[in-house]
Amino acid sequence: MKKLIADHIVKPFKRFPYFGRFRFWLLYWAYRITGWHIRNKEWDFVLEYLPKLHGDQKVRVLDVGCSRNLFCHEIVARGYELTGMDIEVLDFKYPGEFRSEDIRYNRGFNYDFVTCISVFEHISDDGKGDYKQQSEALKNMICSLKPGGRLLLTTPTKEFSIGHIWHGFTYSTIENILPENAIIIEYTEKAGQICMSITRLY
Secondary structure (H helix, E strand, O other), X not given: OHHHHHHHHHHXXXXXXXXXXXXXXXXXXXXXXXXXXXHHHHXXXXXXXXXXXXXXXXXXXXXXXXXXXXXXHHHHHOOOEEEEEEOOOOOOOOOOXXXXXXXXXXXXXXEEEEEEEOOHHHOOOOOOOOOHHHHHHHHHHHHOEEEEEEEEEEEEEHHHHOOOOOOOEOHHHHHHHOOOOEEEXXXXXXXXXXXXXXXXXX
């Protein structure tokens, strides 16, 4: 049933080319009211760090693994300068700048925030369990930040990932692969999702 809803309702809904911010909030409340998906809890965590901007504030955000995430429309509407990065080539007009690149091998420069919402678990470690590719991705996300900038990372817990093809993580797993110029400043779990705020120190 969930796959049927995802394939025949949610995916076409995301591809609809108009009213991006309206569609974001429609999806948000559909998830929240029905409990069909937990993405709204991750969005809540990230959006607390990204309030509406005022005046001439210029704050840059890099959204890693943006794909068809309607979240991008809300970020732009709040006044942020948004860049999306994804390994897919998008077939729709992204509301900010778009880079078709892999975060494991590329990075941005001088962003105030990097967001990575339920993408980290899809980065492959080739079944070796050594987390080398996740470590490279994490390093490049941190290096994309200005010193003092924040990485807002959400990803499933080990328990939540059981039975899925993607990875799950623990606090210590992520802490162990953090580059030395970063520190976790907030950690919480929401509906089986790890939500972290990580700061670049220098």
